[in-house]
Amino acid sequence: MIVQKATGSGALAALCRGAAAAGLGCVAQWLLLQVGLELPLLPVVVLGVLVGSTSSPFGRRTIERLAGGRAAVPVLVLGCSLLTVLLAALELSVLVPAVATSASMHAVVVAPSRRRLVQSAVITAGATAAALLAQGLGLVGGLLPLPATALLALAFLAVTWPAVANAFEASARAAAERTARDAERAQHIAVLHHAAHHDSLTGVLSRRGLEALVADAPTADADELHAVLFVDLDGFKPVNDEHGHAAGDALLVEAALRMGRCVRPTDRIARTGGDEFVIVMTGLVHTGVVDRVVEALRSVVCEPVLLPSGAQVRVGVSIGAAVASAEKPLHALLRSADEAMYAEKRSRRQLRPLSS
CATH class of the missing domain: 1.20.1440 (de novo design (two linked rop proteins))
Structure with a gap:
């Protein structure tokens, strides 16, 4: 109804302008005739x-x-x-x-x-x-x-x-x-987007960033593989309780840095909460790359960490991996990797109880 009214008003205004222009033209023509110019x-x-x-x-x-x-x-x-x-x-x-x-x-x-x-x-x-x-x-x-x-x-x-x-x-x-x-606005939007999708402590993706990554995952070739690794730090809670939250934050930052050195440049790391991390690997041609990354994580992340207080601590890792063809959605791999990680954690606790 509003559109019809606006359209009608526009047409009426156009007619009025046309009538006014025609009237002015007639007046101008009459004036020119008065001075003998036709x-x-x-x-x-x-x-x-x-x-x-x-x-x-x-x-x-x-x-x-x-x-x-x-x-x-x-x-x-x-x-x-x-x-x-x-x-x-x-x-x-x-x-x-x-x-x-x-x-x-x-x-x-x-x-x-x-x-x-x-x-x-x-x-x-x-x-x-x-x-x-x-x-x-x-x-x-x-x-x-x-x-x-x-x-x-x-x-x-x-x-x-x-x-x-x-x-x-x-x-x-x-x-x-x-x-x-426009450039300032775009930069501001980029900063807000980065803050909304990245963990403020470690700089890796946040849970929201991981969800966006999974939702926006590009379609890959049928012969490519995807892999998801769930990584949980074993023994993090005792470090946090004994040395304080600042020490726990330092440990999380160092763990994220070490994970970054173990993966490929194209792989993405996310911290989903507490001492839990997720690694998304896409475009794989064989599972050997996943095995090497898991082995590197078990070796590098478990090395001693020097805290700002001067104390030296060590944590372990429980890793659950899920690999499938690109036809399987990433969110399905997330569930499989999560289940595999908790299965490994339960099996380790049966052998040697650990605080986490």
């Missing part, structure tokens, strides 16, 4: 249609789209040429500099660049010179003698082109500020 009907109609179409919303959007692209210069040349021919046919060559300057102003505001400013100046000067030359050769008439027309044209350009240059500078500054704001 303009050809066809150029007047064409000029009116051209000006009206370019001032409409669709026309403005089309011109702005073209002015910002590669076709900007040809469109500007074509527009100025057409307007120059029409004005010359109406013996209004003296208005050519004003029309060309208006088009140039629009061009440098939509796409501000020094190259565009120079191009617009050359096109404006060319259109003005062409109109004066046509009047000088007697191809078209003029409201004023050629010397007066040339003098007014030069005076108009001298007055208006500093305004065009100022408009260019203002638009260029606005574009630069807009680009800077």
Whole structure:
């Protein structure tokens, strides 16, 4: 209902503008007849249609789209040429500099660049010179003698082109500020995204980051393998209780760094909570890579860790691995690896109880 009302209001406004333009045209035609000047009907109609179409919303959007692209210069040349021919046919060559300057102003505001400013100046000067030359050769008439027309044209350009240059500078500054704001906004969004998807302590992915990784996992070739490793630190709780939470945090950071040295650059590590980590490996061609990573984790993570207090501690690891073809979703591998890790932890506790 609201859309229909807005559309109806827009159509009514367009009709009102058209009626007003037609009325002004009739008044202008009557005034010209009073001074003995009768303009050809066809150029007047064409000029009116051209000006009206370019001032409409669709026309403005089309011109702005073209002015910002590669076709900007040809469109500007074509527009100025057409307007120059029409004005010359109406013996209004003296208005050519004003029309060309208006088009140039629009061009440098939509796409501000020094190259565009120079191009617009050359096109404006060319259109003005062409109109004066046509009047000088007697191809078209003029409201004023050629010397007066040339003098007014030069005076108009001298007055208006500093305004065009100022408009260019203002638009260029606005574009630069807009680009800077967009870059700052993008950087801010990237920081927020990183904070939302990464563990603030260790710098690896958080649980939310792992969920996003699993959800956005790309489709791999049928002959590729995926692997998920669940890694739990055995003996972390006694270290945390005896040496304090700061020592426990230092131990977690060191464990994450050591895991990073054991995996490939393409593998992703996530801390899902407490002393539990998950490693996602994609694009595997055989299971030997997984075996080497598991062996490295058992060796490197279990090495002694020197705490900030000077105390030296050691933890073990329980690792559950799940490997499957790329056709099996990663979330299914997560469950399998989780079950395998807890199965290993239970079997170890049956042999030698450990605090975790």
